[in-house]
Amino acid sequence: MNLSRLPDPPPDSRIDSRGKPPRVVLDTSVVVTALMFGGGPAARLREAWQSGHCRPMVCKATMLDLGANLAHPHLGLLPQEQRQLLGDYLPYTLKVRVAQADADAAPDGATAAMAFVRLSMAGQAHALVTGDATLLALGSKLHCPVLALNHFIDQLDRMAITPLPRRSRF
Secondary structure (H helix, E strand, C coil), X not given: CCHHHCCCCCCCCCCCCCCCXXXXXXXXXXXXXXXXXXXXXXXXXXXXXHHCCCXXXXXXXXXXXXXXXXXXXXXCCCHHHHHHHHHCCHHHCEECCCHHHHXXXXXXXXHHHHHHHHHHHHCCCCEEECCCHHHHHHCCCCCCCEECHHHHHHHHHHCCCCCCCCCCCC
16 A cells, blocks of 8 residues: 555544544555554554554454455465454454445455445444545545545544553453
């Protein structure tokens, strides 16, 4: 994901979560970048979801998309490595039921983009974070800001957030 080519966010794209960790939809490329190639904003994002400073949301369609991407041969991940990466992300997510997105099988192309938009609407997201030029072009036309990863991290770093305590898995 080349962040230098991404457009600046619209002026009215500030996240307002009133001091609570913002509910965010992270597209698959953003999640894979944070899980596998962490550094800079990607590392900061992973730290933010693990520390409770943001609440990523997923639905069935976006989980299937993430699983399919991690299983893609170009990444060369073994099944146990895929499970480990999913284990570094899914326990920190909010599961949201999205009737239309869940009806779609593993999404691709425009269908995948719509799954993220539907999830952001169903979960009342504070932001949709993406590297997808089509979604970024929507800017402030959605109910929540559509931001590139670096812009989201900039806003997150400026917010006074009371992180949610981590729930025990037991």
